[in-house]
Amino acid sequence: MELTLAAAFTSSALLLSNFASIALASSQLKRRRVIPPPSGNQPPVSIVVPSRGVEPFTKETLQRAFSLDWPRYELIFCVAHAEDPVVKLINAAIAGHPDVPARLLIGNDRISANPKLNNCVKGWQAARHNWVILADSNVLMPKDYVQHLMAAWRPETGLVCSTPIGSRPDGFWAEVECAFLNTLQARWQYAGEALGLGFAQGKSMLWNKPMLDANGGIEALSAEIAEDAAATKLVNGLGLYVNLVASPFEQPLGQRRLDEIWSRQARWARLRRVTFPLFFAPEILTGVMMPLLLALVAAASAGVSLPTTVLCVLVIAYLPECLLARSKGWYLSPRSVTAMIVRDAMLPAIWIRGWLGGAVEWRGNAMTIRTKEMTELEEVA
Structure with a gap:
């Protein structure tokens, strides 16, 4: 009994x-809504995009990055190796959008065991503006991408992030990936924020550059193997909070295999564990x-x-x-x-x-x- x-x-x-x-x-999340282009003077933004390899939606994610409604922004694409096939696509996108300030930087600054962070260093150092977004190359940026990130910034904020929301799955295993990303991982991350336990996610990270530079710069994110874990600890150590956007951004998935899901989830589990x-x-x-x-x-x-x-x-x-x-x-x-x-x-x-x-x-x-x-x-x- x-x-x-x-x-x-x-x-x-x-x-x-x-x-x-x-x-x-659910109390933290909002259904997707469009924020109109801002009126009046708005701070310029640098968007640093570390890239590696060509994925099924690379052309579309590049096109979206050049189509944002924010009045003043620059794009800084970072690639570790010149022979990477994504270089041709990035150069073509830059040439096709001469109205958007954009650069491609090639090289690898080994400040950590984290290859993505190493790839971002040159972009961070080259950023011209005080507001910098570190955005993964597979984020499908909506036109109001910057507006959503800026809207989540408050006086006590040290960092604004967005979890990836899986979309456009092609096949059953991609639907399993959606189940991991959306109603499990995103759900718990937003539940944590509701309890005052917000933690960073490396997909989209809005930083105030002077604030981070005054506290070790991008090199400070090498304190942990995962840059988002280091970011969370740094921000919390300053007595500030990690905030999440109200409507997280899409990550189109396409096809997925079981071994890909296992490899990715095992890596994330190990990162969370350490x-x-x-x-x-x-x-x-x-x-x-x-x-x-x-x-x-x-x-x-x-x-x-x-x-x-x-x-x-x-x-x-x-x-x-x-x-x-x-x-x-x-x-x-x-x-x-x-x-x-x-x-x-x-x-x-x-x-x-x-x-x-x-x-x-x-x-x-x-x-x-x-x-x-x-x-x-x-x-x-």
């Missing part, structure tokens, strides 16, 4: 926390697997129908998640619930992988992710 009650109570508590996170995220271990540890309790297992234990002990128990748990877990996606205009299809189930089935293995050492892959780069303390010990030895 005690086992039955304990399992039922814990399962219910986990399902309730799942619902609470959705409610908190940078924020206390927050990573309870991640095993997210998703449906733990409350479902406990509910089945309670049902078996109490003689309740197991199929009915499974159905009830799945409805309680996934109906609010689907309603969140629908209310915010995120991708949702008849296969979305199946994709969410597959995602949650992967979560325990991803969590375990996060605790293990060894190399992970980032765009062809083998990275051994370890804590700063481990790296310092190895250097001393």
